[in-house]
Amino acid sequence: MPANLKARPTTDFAKEGLFNVLNNLVDWEETSALDLFSGTGSIAFELISRGCPHVVSVEQCPTHFRFICLAQEKLEAKELFPIKADVFKYLKSTKQRFDLVFADPPYDLKEASTIPGLVIEQKLVKEGGLFIMEHSKHLNFSLLPHFKEERKYGNVHFSFFQF
DSSP states (O other): OOTTOOOOOOOHHHHHHHHHHHHTTOOGGGOEEEEESOTTSHHHHHHHHTTOSEEEEEEOOHHHHHHHHHHHHHHTOTTEEEEESOHHHHHHHOOOOEEEEEEOOOTTOGGGGGHHHHHHHTTOEEEEEEEEEEEOTTOOOTTSTTEEEEEEETTEEEEEEEO
């Protein structure tokens, strides 16, 4: 990752754990995915490398967005659809629905706790699909509708929601 990017990418340890779980739940070739707060795009590119035919990547920071677009071009990743937008505005305006939605907001983002509710309210996840929220230990989503489980990998927590 270039030094000028200020993202906090999901650690390799956590990403490996996440994808080990997902491999048992997801038919990659049949999955449309949404990566919110995409940062460096590492999750989006991982999804594509596993066979996802359609991945939307939403990132607001111009530097990060440019990095994602350059990586997309270099990798010839035609399956990736990067969108430069504020995630909250995107969530309220999109009509698309996805099999898999992943969100990795900055851990210090005040509105982070509202994201699962917005995803549920906007009906972004298709029936049978998954929403995964990466977050710090300070957030607990276990009382929300569709909550399935929380997985911990060091300081990284993933809350899984099944629809």
